[in-house]
Ligand SMILES: Nc1ncnc2c1ncn2[C@@H]1O[C@H](COP(=O)(O)OP(=O)(O)OP(=O)(O)O)[C@@H](O)[C@H]1O
């Protein structure tokens with residue numbers, strides 16, 4: 001038996017803000033193996049982000065044990081957690097969180113700057129990560145010159161550039177239209193299949209969860225169900241079935257003037 005990437009045992013999370021005390025996670029037990037693609041579902045306030053913050057070492061459980069690749073990380077201090085994040089984890093967010101005045105390549109290189117990787121090596125790895133998500137030809141573009149799906153691809157490349165053991169994505173298609181969501185889910189499925197990278201993705205959309213191999217549903221801070229996806233969707237296949245796009249997203253339209261070199265004034 002190989003060691004699971006994630007092993008949560010009896011995880012509790014209580015937010016204590018003085019006046020209010022919120023019991024956000026209750027006795028959560030969860031194992032995730034290498035190469036799995038897991039969707040975490042649940043209504044608003046059910047504890048999904050709280051769970052992701054713990055998985056992502058952004059926060060510590062109030063009680064319980066968290067082992068990552070066999071190592072107990074529940075008791076690590078802030079600096080040690082940052083170290084685990086930099087070495088083992090890649091994050092993808094709903095709002096992309098890209099630096100606006102910076103090229104795609106520079107955005108992707110950012111985690112390597114924090115990790116102290118020399119410039120030439122950063123460029124090499126940044127380009128490789130962009131190529132992995134199919135954006136090699138866009139490395140000099142700023143986020144404002146890219147479509148939503150392309151921006152999320154840059155964010156995924158940035159998450160990949162450290163060769164993490166696991167990708168964590170919180171509502172990565174939350175702001176995207178159907179086609180762009182399919183595109184982004186296609187990138188995740190491709191990475192999961194081809195590179196075997198473990199993915200944990202939070203969504204409140206059941207049809208997005210069906211791109212994963214397993215769905216964990218959370219309610220009131222507890223795991224309500226944990227089941228394999230029987231009829232798994234294939235994003236690449238579904239994208240091909242969509243009618244062709246009418247307009248290939250005119251570059252630079254709808255942008256604030258400051259980000260758009262072609263525009264003067266507002
Ligand atoms: N920093 C915090 N301080 C106090 N309470 C919090 C904090 N973060 C979350 N909570 C509470 O913990 C519970 C779970 O919140 P969480 O953000 O994990 O839900 P969620 O499932 O991600 O919801 P959503 O779908 O709206 O993003 C909620 O009752 C929320 O109000």
Ligand SMILES: [Mg+2]
Pocket residue numbers: 048049050
């Ligand atoms: Mg949330």
